[in-house]
Amino acid sequence: MRRWLSSRVNMFVVVPTVVIVFIFVYGFVSWSGVLSFTDSRTFPSFNFVGLQQYVSLWSNSRWHASVSNLIVFTVGFVGISTIVGLLLAILLDQKIKAEGLFRTIYLYPLAISFIVTGTAWKWALNPGLGLDKLMHDWGFTSFQFDWIADPDRAIYTLIIAAVWQGSGFAMAVFLATIRGVDAEIMKAARIDGAGLVRIYWSVVMPLLRPAFLTVFIIMVALAIRTFDLMVAMTGGGPGFATDLPTNFMYQFAFGRQRLGLAAASAIMIFISVLALMIPFIYSELRREARYER
Amino acid sequence: MSAEAAVGRLPAASAARRARAIERMIIYGGLIFFALIYLFPLAVMLLTSIKPLPEIHAGNILALPAEPTTDPWKAAWSTACVGVECVGLQGFYRNTFIIVIPATIIATLVGALNGFALTKFRFPYHRLVFGLILFGTFTPYQAILIPMARTLGTLGLSGSLLGLIFVHTIYGLPFTTVFARGFYYSVPQELVKAAQVDGAGFFRTFWSVMLPISTPILIVSVIWMFTNIWNDFLFGSAYAFGSNAPIMVALNNIVNTSTGEKPYNIHMASAMLAAIPTLLLYVIAGKYFIRGLMSGSVKG
Numbered sequence: 001m002r003r004w005l006s007s008r009v010n011m012f013v014v015v016p017t018v019v020i021v022f023i024f025v026y027g028f029v030s031w032s033g034v035l036s037f038t039d040s041r042t043f044p045s046f047n048f049v050g051l052q053q054y055v056s057l058w059s060n061s062r063w064h065a066s067v068s069n070l071i072v073f074t075v076g077f078v079g080i081s082t083i084v085g086l087l088l089a090i091l092l093d094q095k096i097k098a099e100g101l102f103r104t105i106y107l108y109p110l111a112i113s114f115i116v117t118g119t120a121w122k123w124a125l126n127p128g129l130g131l132d133k134l135m136h137d138w139g140f141t142s143f144q145f146d147w148i149a150d151p152d153r154a155i156y157t158l159i160i161a162a163v164w165q166g167s168g169f170a171m172a173v174f175l176a177t178i179r180g181v182d183a184e185i186m187k188a189a190r191i192d193g194a195g196l197v198r199i200y201w202s203v204v205m206p207l208l209r210p211a212f213l214t215v216f217i218i219m220v221a222l223a224i225r226t227f228d229l230m231v232a233m234t235g236g237g238p239g240f241a242t243d244l245p246t247n248f249m250y251q252f253a254f255g256r257q258r259l260g261l262a263a264a265s266a267i268m269i270f271i272s273v274l275a276l277m278i279p280f281i282y283s284e285l286r287r288e289a290r291y292e293r
Numbered sequence: 294m295s296a297e298a299a300v301g302r303l304p305a306a307s308a309a310r311r312a313r314a315i316e317r318m319i320i321y322g323g324l325i326f327f328a329l330i331y332l333f334p335l336a337v338m339l340l341t342s343i344k345p346l347p348e349i350h351a352g353n354i355l356a357l358p359a360e361p362t363t364d365p366w367k368a369a370w371s372t373a374c375v376g377v378e379c380v381g382l383q384g385f386y387r388n389t390f391i392i393v394i395p396a397t398i399i400a401t402l403v404g405a406l407n408g409f410a411l412t413k414f415r416f417p418y419h420r421l422v423f424g425l426i427l428f429g430t431f432t433p434y435q436a437i438l439i440p441m442a443r444t445l446g447t448l449g450l451s452g453s454l455l456g457l458i459f460v461h462t463i464y465g466l467p468f469t470t471v472f473a474r475g476f477y478y479s480v481p482q483e484l485v486k487a488a489q490v491d492g493a494g495f496f497r498t499f500w501s502v503m504l505p506i507s508t509p510i511l512i513v514s515v516i517w518m519f520t521n522i523w524n525d526f527l528f529g530s531a532y533a534f535g536s537n538a539p540i541m542v543a544l545n546n547i548v549n550t551s552t553g554e555k556p557y558n559i560h561m562a563s564a565m566l567a568a569i570p571t572l573l574l575y576v577i578a579g580k581y582f583i584r585g586l587m588s589g590s591v592k593g
Binding site for chain 1: 316317320321323324327328330331332333334335337338341349350352353354355356403406407409410411413416420422423424425426427428429431432433434435436437438439440441442443444463464466467470494495496520523524525526527530531541544545548549557560561563564567568571572574575576579582583586587
């Protein structure tokens with residue numbers, strides 16, 4: 001008995017966490033799933049109404065607005081962060097003095113909360129007192145920047161703040177990968193007379209493909225979950241111009257007491273992240289298994 | 294002959310040197326340009342937080358203060374209005390520490406044990422189990438928000454600090470487990486075998502062989518937990534009410550509840566106060582912070 005126990009003690013160590021994850025992640029997601037098929041309002045009910053909540057979700061104009069805002073936000077945030085991150089990684093890779101200092105500066109926004117970031121950028125982009133005034137004082141008197149109050153452009157200010165905060169992550173991933181590229185390959189390319197641009201374009205870029213995929217997947221997942229930044233910076237406004245699915249979910253769950261509809265929107269968010277992550281996690285674990293053999 | 298050749302090559306060499314100098318200038322110019330952009334919001338926050346309100350309206354966001362003042366910081370700490378109560382951030386600071394400390398310690402220790410158990414002792418489906426835990430780190434919390442609210446209500450933990458400790462510990466576990474597993478994965482199996490030959494069981498091996506070499510990953514885990522819980526807004530706003538709110542909820546309330554003329558200086562001082570703990574941690578132990586950020590996304 002003792003022997004049996006001691007040979008399996010590791011299983012018993014992991015079991016509580018596995019149980020916790022099963023209940024509080026998978027169990028709770030399923031619970032939300034069940035709610036999304038009921039007509040629950042203030043309190044959960046078990047009066048099943050089939051796909052009715054999903055039908056009303058997809059015919060809700062606010063939901064449509066939030067989804068299309070999310071698409072614009074995701075494309076802008078992930079696209080610009082990737083470009084800026086790659087550029088910074090390449091610049092940092094040029095045997096720079098004080099590289100550590102530059103890296104520290106590019107990465108510090110990641111340690112700050114989205115609420116602080118949103119608060120700071122909301123003030124910095126304040127129409128009249130923020131960037132506007134700064135540019136006027138610097139002599140650009142015709143400069144005007146009131147995007148944060150403009151329903152057509154407010155979503156771009158959200159992208160600006162998010163890129164400021166998140167592009168360091170892309171930089172870190174790219175830099176780690178570039179550093180992993182064999183120095184000999186780089187030297188050989190140099191000797192062959194390839195210029196800096198050529199080397200990066202035709203030698204380094206192809207080796208960065210996995211890094212691009214990683215950055216893409218992680219940052220899209222981050223974009224889908226964006227909530228705090230929007231709350232602090234625009235509150236979803238003006239109107240619903242910067243409303244996001246996460247805010248839709250929150251408002252309908254805690255503000256408007258429509259749990260069924262909120263659960264349906266939560267499940268949509270969950271499914272989109274799931275679809276993104278499953279292949280990624282699967283391939284990571286596959287790679288590990290192959291490596292072990 | 295050779296001297297002639299050398300002379301002939303000279304202009305080419307200096308042209309190459311000039312091209313290289315220009316290249317370096319572009320590189321450093323780019324780096325400095327981006328550094329200034331990244332520092333811009335911090336400078337704006339800091340400068341605004343030490344200016345009297347009339348100066349803010351008269352000058353611009355980067356203008357240096359003519360009469361620097363610490364009043365906005367004092368107000369942010371003890372008198373700024375958070376909703377209807379004008380009590381400043383101090384109490385919410387304390388709340389957040391009360392939430393962060395136990396959740397960080399528990400999740401870090403349990404995560405370390407898990408990581409060890411998942412790598413050094415094999416059991417069936419260990420990789421599948423790990424995959425399911427790994428996905429826990431990516432779960433959008435919207436999908437668990439309503440059930441957790443009901444659960445906290447049933448447990449009588451709604452709106453309490455204990456409830457938030459509970460939530461943060463649970464959803465921190467997948468992260469700390471992933472960190473520890475990644476670390477123990479690279480520790481040679483021989484170390485464990487040697488300890489077992491000496492008759493050490495699972496916990497002895499963990500305690501006297503693994504823990505002493507685990508300092509780096511424990512730091513990664515602690516910093517990650519601290520930063521995430523300190524910066525949390527979603528759980529805080531969903532599950533804590535009134536004076537039990539954590540710091541970020543309080544900050545958001547300060548900024549959004551002021552009526553009449555907005556005290557931007559107090560807003561920025563509040564934002565700085567809320568940002569300082571994690572910024573400090575980042576400056577002291579940035580290396581470990583980045584490691585946590587990258588684990589799971591970059592191997593090796």
